[in-house]
Amino acid sequence: MSQELDSGVRTASGAKAPPGSSSRLSQFLQQRVLRGRTLLWASLILVPVAVVARLLEMDDVSLFLLSVLALIPLAWIIGEATEQVGEYTGPAIAGLLNATFGNAPELIISLFAVSSGLYEVVRASLVGSVIGNLLLVLGCSLVAGGRGRIGRRSAYSAVGMVALAIVLFGVSSGVTGPIDPSASGTNGIAIAVAVVLFATYCAVTVRSVLQERRRHREEGTEGDPEWSLPRAVVTLGLATVATVAVSEVLTSSIEEFGAAAGLSDMFVAAVIVAIAGNAAEHGGAVVIAARGNVLLAAEIGLQSAAQVATGLIPAVVLLSLVISPLPLVFTPVEFIGMAVATLLPALLFMGGRTTRGHGIALCTAYAGVVAAFFFAVG
Numbered sequence: 556m557s558q559e560l561d562s563g564v565r566t567a568s569g570a571k572a573p574p575g576s577s578s579r580l581s582q583f584l585q586q587r588v589l590r591g592r593t594l595l596w597a598s599l600i601l602v603p604v605a606v607v608a609r610l611l612e613m614d615d616v617s618l619f620l621l622s623v624l625a626l627i628p629l630a631w632i633i634g635e636a637t638e639q640v641g642e643y644t645g646p647a648i649a650g651l652l653n654a655t656f657g658n659a660p661e662l663i664i665s666l667f668a669v670s671s672g673l674y675e676v677v678r679a680s681l682v683g684s685v686i687g688n689l690l691l692v693l694g695c696s697l698v699a700g701g702r703g704r705i706g707r708r709s710a711y712s713a714v715g716m717v718a719l720a721i722v723l724f725g726v727s728s729g730v731t732g733p734i735d736p737s738a739s740g741t742n743g744i745a746i747a748v749a750v751v752l753f754a755t756y757c758a759v760t761v762r763s764v765l766q767e768r769r770r771h772r773e774e775g776t777e778g779d780p781e782w783s784l785p786r787a788v789v790t791l792g793l794a795t796v797a798t799v800a801v802s803e804v805l806t807s808s809i810e811e812f813g814a815a816a817g818l819s820d821m822f823v824a825a826v827i828v829a830i831a832g833n834a835a836e837h838g839g840a841v842v843i844a845a846r847g848n849v850l851l852a853a854e855i856g857l858q859s860a861a862q863v864a865t866g867l868i869p870a871v872v873l874l875s876l877v878i879s880p881l882p883l884v885f886t887p888v889e890f891i892g893m894a895v896a897t898l899l900p901a902l903l904f905m906g907g908r909t910t911r912g913h914g915i916a917l918c919t920a921y922a923g924v925v926a927a928f929f930f931a932v933g
Contacts, residue, residue, distance in 0.1 A: 599632070601625035602797045609804045615811030622805035623827060627834040629801060630660045632794045639787035642780035656791065658867045660798050660832045665871045667799075667806040668824075670878050676809060676824040677881060679928075681868050682889045683829030685717060688860035689896035690921035691830070692837045696844035696852035697914025703849025707907045713857035714901050716759065720864035721893050723748045727883040728890075745883035746876075749869035756866035822928050825889075833859070849909055857900070864893075888931040892924040 605621040637656045661684060668677045697703075730744045780787070805828070813823045830837070844852035875881035885893075899920050903913045 595628045595631050598624070598628045602629065602801060605804050606800050609807070615808035616815045618804055619808040619812035622801050622808065623831040625801045626660055626664075626798070626805070626831045629794055629798045630832060630834060632790065633659055633798070636782075636787050636791035636794060639780050639782040640784065640791060643784045643787070656795070658862060659795055660802070661863070661867060662871065663795075663798050663802045664805060664828065664832060665867075666874060666878065667802045668809075669871070669875045669881055671806050672879065673806060673809070673820065674881055676806070676820050676828075677871060678885060678889070679821040679824035680828045680832070681863060681871065682885065682893060683825030683928075684833060684863045684867075685860045686825075686892045686896040686921070686924055687829050687833060687837075688856045688863070689714075689717070689900055690917045690924065692833070692840050692856035692859070693853060693900060694914045694917030694919075694921060695837070696840045696856060697849065697909050698911050698918065699841045699914075700844030700847065700849035700852060700909070701911050703844075703847075703853075703909045704907055705850055705853045705904055705909055707904065709854060710857055710904050711901065712759075713861040714897055716755065716861040717864045717893070717897050719755070720752055720868070721890065721897065723752060724883065724885055724893075725890065728885050745872065748883060749872040752865045753869035753873065756862070756869070759861075760866075818929075821886075825892075825928050826925055853909065860896075886931075888927055892927065895920055895924060 601621060602625045605618065605625045608618055608621055633656050661681065664680065665677045668674075668680070727745045727748045730742070782790070809823055809828070810820055812818075813820045816823070840852045840855040843855070872881050872883050899917060903909075903916065
């Protein structure tokens with residue numbers, strides 16, 4: 556990905572920018588990225604601070620805010636370490652690592668929430684991640700990148716996977732019917748839906764990995780790691796363990812934070828927790844788009860949404876069977892939010908081109924969905 560980040564910057568018309576302006580813009584962005592990386596490394600201090608604050612029994616509002624902020628650098632470092640490991644293992648293993656560890660923060664948060672009986676929080680945070688990727692990440696990326704093109708086949712494949720998940724979620728919700736949001740339990744239909752979606756996710760992932768490996772062999776490209784392999788593996792392991800600790804702090808304080816802020820647990824999970832769990836990845840997509848690679852930035856948002864809808868949500872449902880079964884039932888506002896997040900990009904990308912106007916439309920739609928969550932559960 557680092558090589559793609561350094562690709563040439565293009566103007567709004569899609570043509571190569573003049574050498575002088577391209578160089579100046581590239582230097583400006585590189586400086587901002589360097590400062591951002593330095594800030595992320597420094598903000599890792601929030602991880603032990605959050606854990607110690609929990610041991611000292613600090614108030615839940617402070618604990619929640621600390622844990623949310625601590626998750627941002629952890630999400631970034633997991634992505635960074637995974638990419639570095641991939642430089643040594645090749646594209647096949649790298650693809651599997653990215654698919655597995657890229658969603659580690661959300662998975663860990665979800666499992667802790669399940670063990671605490673916060674089923675509504677689990678569903679809302681995962682739905683919020685899907686919506687955020689399709690509307691907020693794509694929207695901000697297009698605003699930053701301006702005119703560009705997207706891979707229509709890949710884009711509609713990702714949107715189609717999310718649409719399939721929504722339809723199957725509807726089947727599960729329709730069969731189960733309205734339930735108490737705090738109630739546990741599941742049924743055969745929900746388990747079957749989770750198995751079908753997870754199998755679809757695995758099949759698509761394996762296919763993508765094989766295609767990437769084939770392309771890698773044809774092009775004969777070599778990895779260019781910045782870290783040693785032991786450093787990358789150890790960093791990945793430590794970051795995952797730290798995410799477990801911070802996630803426990805977050806889930807233990809989310810209810811008190813929501814009560815103090817006058818917000819429902821569902822809203823906090825769907826908006827604040829969902830954004831925090833993906834913040835580093837979201838920021839990376841915007842930087843990529845600003846550098847002129849709108850195609851790659853759009854892929855990040857679209858593929859992340861497809862991974863959560865068809866991979867992460869079914870995985871949480873299946874893993875919850877050994878903890879406390881998570882009902883695969885969603886509320887009307889969650890369905891509406893996912894439907895808007897799926898249909899709008901599909902309509903905007905019909906021409907295979909993107910504009911800042913498209914980005915503004917997506918961001919506006921996200922604001923509307925957030926408002927719907929607020930008023931629907933307020």
